[in-house]
Amino acid sequence: MLGLMQDRPLSLPHIFHRAEQYFGHKQLITGTPAGDTTTTTVADWAVRVRRLAGALEGLGLSADARVGTFCWNTARHLELYLAVPCTGRVLHTLNLRLFPDQLVHVVTHAGDEAVFVERSLLGVFWPHVDRMPDVRHVVVIDDGAGPDIPDDPRIRDYEELLAAAEPHTGRFTVDDENTAAAMCYTSGTTGNPKGVVYSHRSTVLHSLSTLFADGVGLRESDVVLPVVPMFHANAWGLPYGCLLAGTSMVLPGPDMTPRGILSRLAEHRVTVTAGVPTIWMGMLPLLGEYDLSAIRSVLCGGSAVPKSMAEGFRKALGVPVLQGWGMTETSPVATLGVVRSVHEDLSDDAKADVRALQGPAVPLVELRITDPDTGEDQPWDGVATGEVQAAGPWIARGYHGGDGDGERFTADGWLRTGDVGVVDAHGYVKIVDRTKDLVKSGGEWISSVDLENEIMAHPKVAEAAVIAVPHEKWVERPLACVVVADGEQLTAEELITFLTGRVASWWLPDAVEFIDEVPKTSVGKFSKKTLRERFDAYALPT
């Protein structure tokens, strides 16, 4: 027997029309390359979304064309966020930090027919356009900076396009909620980036999760500044969540410096902000110089949040950092490190330890940990480790073009996240490593993440990465790759002495290599792949 409920799709037109109907007076504030601020209202933005929708029709794009964006966090980027999927096309946000070959690869692999590029970024994009045969239009959004605009038939001006367009009237409709809405390529720690394709349904459901009180809990009264780029898994779903909740938004544009962000947080009385740990670490010493009293939530994700950083924020702002865990394939929020009533009686320090965990799955997401050898489910006892696998309506079931699907998805359709974790009796996940980064010594696992955290606790260490190198007896042993803080001196012996007693003796690195910097991926994560290549034939001391 079927229910007798209306068959209304979960699709982005609902989010657009809700914002247009209810929140026209709210503000969208954008930072420009010149360091200025432009402010528009949601009502004016909505008019422009309707013009842009008309313009997309005028460009002669396919009905389900992929449309690339090469943009900062700006109100005009947000116009594309709605106009592209609301007309049935697929928003493909391009990572500004991709190497040229990767950029060419993802544009070509997605089959982007048009790419919208902010003029201040044209110098990074345009030199490669001849290697992108599907790209028929490069629409330049003039943000007042960047090179002269090339004289080329592919080039269009964004404002001219909008001015000439017949605006879309009436309601947008996307009837099949499983239609693709957006795509985002993973940062590719191994091999080429892979395309994750979000549907309207997954995007709307994930957006709803940003409203949950036990989490970010976006409210109409909030002012939200996403530091996380809009090309990172839809800025963690915040732009759509903000439109649904009716918040004002502050979109910082190109200036992502700690002081640039801090002054916007203070000036616009931002209440909710979100970004990777690196961003917050850079701000930590400066917090006292700004009035951040409006902030009620700082969401942090993308890599593990160091407890010392989170505690620094909590002490300065009176607000704990909320850790999220996930990845492009999980839309991205899969867990949130909320503190619950079982932790109520813990000390501040013990609560900080809880917040340093990745936390329980958010509603609609299911997790399990699986022995990578036997495929067996592991208990949630705080001891057993396994690969974290995820299921839910906003978790990927495959990659665009089927790249590498066999490796990353189980026979019963769960995502293999590639992270190794342990889950406690309350369902709190702790990620201990990447499956590919674990050091397996004599049949036992050493968590490179834990070891790195201990090494980075040394006051003279700026950054450190631990990789496995082959060992005749133990199969693998840890090698510490360490960047010494500016103006400091450190020896391997000093470091090993420091670690002794802080980690199990058999975890102590067999060697320490001092390097100038830890290589990073395009999204700022440690690229252990590069390090492993560099220390490929490393001979450990015997």
Place this chain on the structure above:
Amino acid sequence: MLGLMQDRPLSLPHIFHRAEQYFGHKQLITGTPAGDTTTTTVADWAVRVRRLAGALEGLGLSADARVGTFCWNTARHLELYLAVPCTGRVLHTLNLRLFPDQLVHVVTHAGDEAVFVERSLLGVFWPHVDRMPDVRHVVVIDDGAGPDIPDDPRIRDYEELLAAAEPHTGRFTVDDENTAAAMCYTSGTTGNPKGVVYSHRSTVLHSLSTLFADGVGLRESDVVLPVVPMFHANAWGLPYGCLLAGTSMVLPGPDMTPRGILSRLAEHRVTVTAGVPTIWMGMLPLLGEYDLSAIRSVLCGGSAVPKSMAEGFRKALGVPVLQGWGMTETSPVATLGVVRSVHEDLSDDAKADVRALQGPAVPLVELRITDPDTGEDQPWDGVATGEVQAAGPWIARGYHGGDGDGERFTADGWLRTGDVGVVDAHGYVKIVDRTKDLVKSGGEWISSVDLENEIMAHPKVAEAAVIAVPHEKWVERPLACVVVADGEQLTAEELITFLTGRVASWWLPDAVEFIDEVPKTSVGKFSKKTLRERFDAYALPT
């Protein structure tokens, strides 16, 4: 192009398994007929849900059987809430206040194969069971009160059934999210009650809405007491929302007296509670006698919330009453009377006026107001009135068996709510009238048309119209406006005596006014508008 997201259904097994996995330690507190309290944990409850699921298999019910419940708000009712839909069957919550013919009608119309009845309610249910031919099992939940249990082959004991059952192991699965999960009959505004059939999808989506920060915003740390009966549109979705959020719950059982509720609110440090205005009006003079300092949200709905009552609560508790508007057909929450940042600078009194509106639609719900004559959309200008129509994934598209569908659903699939409203520029709905002139007494509808028909059945009555007049406790009560037939004499007492037994006792008009004629519209219909104006400030006898 389709998205590449997992095809995971939005279905109630997710809510069950989430509660079981994450919130086993949380409490379910139930009031008994004897005035005691029984406490169980979600873990123990989940074990019983699994046993009940096995028992349902053992009863030989159809795969999609409708299973009735005739129960108070109790933890055992909550077992049925999950076990019935998680096994693919349809939970049919029966209104305890139906009169016998309606009860027989809805059980028969739904085709209930089994009905679970609390023993303290058996005296109301059992006398009519012989007129319910589909009911093969009456499962008695012994709550320690009520009549001796009849010796009849249809009777089963709940606890014996559970004890003998093979528990369901592993995960529940409902693959098609459009499968019916629950049904609830409207209280019958005209003619017989009509069956609204909720799907798993609609129920899960509506449950998510209870977590939204701009609203009730259920959190794991909450303790929730739904005063609203679990037979009223799934207690407004709270039981499922609570399990999803991981709250503790206090289920009051039969004692719904103001003092009974108040003492539980105080004793269990309840943070969120919900019920119809009548309940709160009865409590208002008693608030000062109880420690209600834990309360952070009082949700109120079912009929318009009098400002004086809402303000009385705000002054006593420091917490404003949150008004919700909706109906069985809308699952039921369609709007919430939240105050937004545009109202920030208003005085307390003006804010109270905002909260007295029904408010904006919650996310995923869409509303419009339509001229009932022309069918044209009306502007949201705070002036134009129209019938409020609703669309969304938890809004009904029809009734079980197709009863009256033509009247209540538009050609483009929207629900005609039967309420007349005006919407302001911020999207705040104000309900100003009812298309069918209903009287809403204590959260229950009295059909003025039905009542008029009974009055006019009196041989000495020429014609009669019933209108609602304000009542301090019940919000509205019926006033009968009666034209006596030529040459006859009739007293109010005679008429009430005549009606007694023909209508439910709570339908009996509080007063009778004898008038010369019922005013008519140009097409000869009763003009209740004129009558309402005439009796605008009518003082009912107290």
